[in-house]
Amino acid sequence: MKLFTKYWITGLVLVSVSLWGCEDYSEVTLPDTQLNIEDITYVAVGNSITAGMQHDALYQQAQEYAYPALLARQMRVESFEQPLISSPGKSSRGRIEVTNLQTLQTTRNPNQGDLVNANIGHPYHNLGLPDAELSDYLNNQNTLSNRSLHPLIINNGNPQQPLSSIHEAVAQHEPDLVTFWLGSGDMLNYTSSGGLRPFTDPQSFATQLNQSITAIESLDDPITVVMNIPSIQSIPFATRVGPTLSNMLQAQQGVPGLVVQKTFYQENQAIGASENRQPAALIDTPDLANPDSALVLLTAQDFLPLLGTTANQQGFQAIKSYWLNFLVEAGVITQNEAQGMSTDQLEQTLTDFTIAQYEDTFGSVAATQFAQQYPGFEFDQPFGFSGQNPFPNQFVLDANEISISSTVTDIYNAQIAQVGDVQVDMHKLFDDILKNGYNHPTLDKPLTANIGSLFSLDGVHPSNHGQAVITNKIIEYINDSEGADIPKVDLRQIPRGIPVN
Amino acid sequence: MRKLLLLFTALFIVNTSAKAGGFALYEASIRANGMLGAFSAYADHVSTIYYNPAGLSSLDGFHASAGATFISPSSKFRGPLPHSKKEYEMVDQTFTVPNAFASYQIKDGLTAGIGVYAPFGLGTKWPENWVGRDEAVHTELTSLFINPSIGYTLPDFGIGKIQVGAGLQMAVHGEVTLSRAVTDFVPEGDFRLEGSLDEPAYGYNAGILYTPTDLLTIGFTYRSEVETKYSGNAMFSNLPESGFPSGVNGSTTLTFPSSWVAALNVRPAENLTFEVDYLHWGWSSYDKLAIQFDRNIPAFEDLPTYQQSTQTLSRPRDYKDTWQIRAGVEYQNIGLPGLTVRGGIAFDNTPVPDKTYDPTLPGADRTLFSAGATYAVTPQLSVDVSYIYIRFKERKNTSSMTGFDGVYNSKSHLPGIGVSFKL
Known part of the structure; x- marks a missing residue:
């Protein structure tokens, strides 16, 4: 028995020691993305969405969830670098931050962040440049210098050494994969100004696009993924305020709608423009909630409480200040002249400017006739409810401007569909999201096309979740087109990232 | 008396941690540790109060032990x-x-005893800036139970020795x-809840030992669920007051699971004991972790629908019942008079399903190995x-509810030391 006991104990010890020793720690293998490119170099070209701007600012916590960063992460491209900016980031007006989570009250944080990863010795891989237009890519027209963040983002690894074009940065990388999402800015310039600023001429757009993509393909024939342009009717910046205003006016008896200053147009079917000879027109209350009839931009919000205000009422100074600034920006008056201008003088100057615009569009003879009938500006009339004190054009896209935006966007997109290796239909994605939100079996509830859900507080830029949805759409297209197997982003693991104050 | 109770309690308020099946700690005795807790049919030590109170009636005179396991x-x-x-x-x-x-023998065949131990605990701490910080940073649970018990040997019915025992489990801290x-x-x-047990919570344990021959003892023991409620401060730091008010109190209810053990103890030779225990845990009682705010x-309005309301922070747990097999061996007076050595091995299934698996408790199926020894310094005192x-x-988890998937590797070292005393 003693012998048995000895063997038993010895056996137990041996088994224990052997099992003890063989600890599980196996190599973790990640799924093969099937891209068949060793150590892939990926470069992203685009505007503020590509850069990762959110809440009207470019800052690190948002940049980390920009679609290029997420795409690089999903492809496991470790070399991908972005020009990261410390919180609260770079912003011309200050980052929008929530001050009350219940009422969604916001404020602007005027502080500015700094570049945290300068001097990396080569251009960044994320070349998303806020406000960029297609012409900036090759910069043949020297438009790049108009972008305030150009030296910070498009440089040779140091903001002191800005590059002369975005393409120069791309070329230095000799990329295997390029995502190219420019063109939105060419239209957004028009739509975000209520039609006051121009969009890029479609013919010029086509030329620049072809030259840009040809330049990329001539590098070493990288996989070029191009994204088309979403409709202005599918972003909260243009769709959120109208229904609210419509409801607000419905509650006011005797107010048929909003009277909005209009832009004069000659008919031009090629860009979807109908003739307009009216300086201002009524948009019926129900039409304000219809995105085909009118889009009241998010920038209008501050002026809604002033509706109905006249020259002798509180709040008028804000209206007067707006029009003075409008004339200064239009180059009609100087800043000094604006400071001393009386209300009567302002009314007269705006009236004269309107007639001048009519003349620019329809000629001097027609303008003379127009001037005889045009009653001009009169701030004693209720703001937004009278043709003589109209709601500024800058904050509203009327049906004509929506038609122009839609037609030109379609032209741009038709041209984009002709270039690159992979064409991602972002226009459709944004439309689908507007109609149905974004759902996925792993999500507890659908994400919506609202501010705070798929869009950030500025209403233009996608939120972290919006960026992830965009990334997944790009991955879908690359996988389909290139036979790749890049895993999609799990939206449950994406934080909302709402800036709070 | 109150001061004494506080002092006594303070001595035992300790951080406990093990990534046992769930958050159970089975390390209630250094002597039992040597046999990996295969101890429910072993009736030769005062810690039988925890492992099977029926064993108490085997103890004559006065017995005491104390020890600590370091995890x-x-x-x-x-x-x-x-x-x-x-x-x-x-x-x-x-x-x-x-x-x-x-323990103290009241009369022949009737012994009363009391145990103080920490049967449940958990402690995990991840770096504050780690990738899973929104899943878990610091999670800690401590418990302290007092377990007065009594054991009784039934009259001889001519079929062997039958012992029964029962105890009151009191979660006191x-x-x-x-x-x-x-x-x-x-x-x-960040969010932090620091709570303590509201009031004592109660359960019971009971057991039976049947010794048909000197070579064999069969044991069975049952421990009931104990439902505990904790409350304390819920602190939201660096978050807007409009969404996360300050001065909030939170509470949570935690049900410690029931368990039963079927045990077989064999003594094939003088000084040699084998034991095998089958242990069943009723972890399915732990279906969710809900923090109720005042x-x-x-x-919370925007959180997923598994949130019940803006006053509750809730996550499903959906643990499943599990089993363990524990085997141990003991050899007394080996090589040296008064020296006893032990060894053990155990297999333990995790109750945590992939769906609710997260870094608060990164457990897994596990194998345990043990060694132990006792040296009798005097006939009364042993170490x-x-x-x-x-x-x-x-x-490797790729199907967690939150999408936080990855590969976990864990291990634990648990040395322990104690003393036993008998009169």
């Missing part, structure tokens, strides 16, 4: 899958799990800490030592 767990996470396999390591910590037992980052906002905030937390090594099976 040093470590875990590594690689992920998040599928896009990264970067490694993160849990912060090193060592926890002390104390125990103390005493407990603390819970939960903290994690709130990454939905910029800058990030006021609305407006920011016990033990050592347990827990080897966790590598766990």
Whole structure:
């Protein structure tokens, strides 16, 4: 028995020691993305969405969830670098931050962040440049210098050494994969100004696009993924305020709608423009909630409480200040002249400017006739409810401007569909999201096309979740087109990232 | 008396941790540790109060023991899958799990005793800036039970010796800490709940031992559920007051699971004892972890629907019932008079399903190995030592409810030391 006991104990010890020793720690293998490119170099070209701007600012916590960063992460491209900016980031007006989570009250944080990863010795891989237009890519027209963040983002690894074009940065990388999402800015310039600023001429757009993509393909024939342009009717910046205003006016008896200053147009079917000879027109209350009839931009919000205000009422100074600034920006008056201008003088100057615009569009003879009938500006009339004190054009896209935006966007997109290796239909994605939100079996509830859900507080830029949805759409297209197997982003693991104050 | 009670309690308020099946700690006695807790049919030590109170009636005179097991767990996470396999390591910590037992024979065949131990505990701490910080940063649960018991040997019916025993489980102290980052906002905030046991909670344990011959003892014991409620401060830091009000109190209810053990103890030769225990845990009682706040937390409005309301922070747990097999051997007077050595091996299934698996408790199926020894310094006093090594099976999770997937590797070292005394 003693012998048995000895063997038993010895056996137990041996088994224990052997099992003890063989600890599980196996190599973790990640799924093969099937891209068949060793150590892939990926470069992203685009505007503020590509850069990762959110809440009207470019800052690190948002940049980390920009679609290029997420795409690089999903492809496991470790070399991908972005020009990261410390919180609260770079912003011309200050980052929008929530001050009350219940009422969604916001404020602007005027502080500015700094570049945290300068001097990396080569251009960044994320070349998303806020406000960029297609012409900036090759910069043949020297438009790049108009972008305030150009030296910070498009440089040779140091903001002191800005590059002369975005393409120069791309070329230095000799990329295997390029995502190219420019063109939105060419239209957004028009739509975000209520039609006051121009969009890029479609013919010029086509030329620049072809030259840009040809330049990329001539590098070493990288996989070029191009994204088309979403409709202005599918972003909260243009769709959120109208229904609210419509409801607000419905509650006011005797107010048929909003009277909005209009832009004069000659008919031009090629860009979807109908003739307009009216300086201002009524948009019926129900039409304000219809995105085909009118889009009241998010920038209008501050002026809604002033509706109905006249020259002798509180709040008028804000209206007067707006029009003075409008004339200064239009180059009609100087800043000094604006400071001393009386209300009567302002009314007269705006009236004269309107007639001048009519003349620019329809000629001097027609303008003379127009001037005889045009009653001009009169701030004693209720703001937004009278043709003589109209709601500024800058904050509203009327049906004509929506038609122009839609037609030109379609032209741009038709041209984009002709270039690159992979064409991602972002226009459709944004439309689908507007109609149905974004759902996925792993999500507890659908994400919506609202501010705070798929869009950030500025209403233009996608939120972290919006960026992830965009990334997944790009991955879908690359996988389909290139036979790749890049895993999609799990939206449950994406934080909302709402800036709070 | 109150001061004495407080002092006594303070001595046993310790941080406990083990990534046992769930958050159970089976290390209630250094002597039992040597046999990996295969002790429910073993009736030769006062810690039978925990393992099977029926064994009490075997103890004559006065017995006492005290000891502590020191737990040093470590875990590594690689992920998040599928896009990264970067490694993160849990912060090193060592926890002390104390125990103390005493018994007194009232009359022949009838013995009363009392035990103080920590049967449940959990402690994990991940780096504050790690990738899973919105899942877990610091999670800690401590418990302290007092277990007065009585054991009785039934009259001889001519079929062998039958002993029965029962005890009252009293959870007299407990603390819970939960903290994690709130990454939905910029800058990030954090949530921390620090609660303590509201009031004593009660359960019972009972057991039976049947010894048909001198060679064999069969044991069965049952421990009931104990439902405990903790409350304390819920702190939201660096988050807007409009969504996360300050001065909030939170509470949570935690049901410690029931368990039963079927045990077989064999003594094939003089000085030699084998034991095999089958242990069943009723972990299915732990279906969710819900923190109830004493006021609305407006920011919760947007959280997933598994949140019950703006006053509750809730996550499903959906643990499943599990079993363990524990086997131990003891050899007395080996080589040296008064020296006893022990060894053990055990297999333990995790109750945590993939769906609710997260870094608060990175457990897995595991194999345990132990060694132990007792040296009788005098006929009355002996010193016990033990050592347990827990080897966790590598766990790769790709189907967690939150999408935080990855590969976990864990292990634990548990040395222990104690003394036993008898008169």
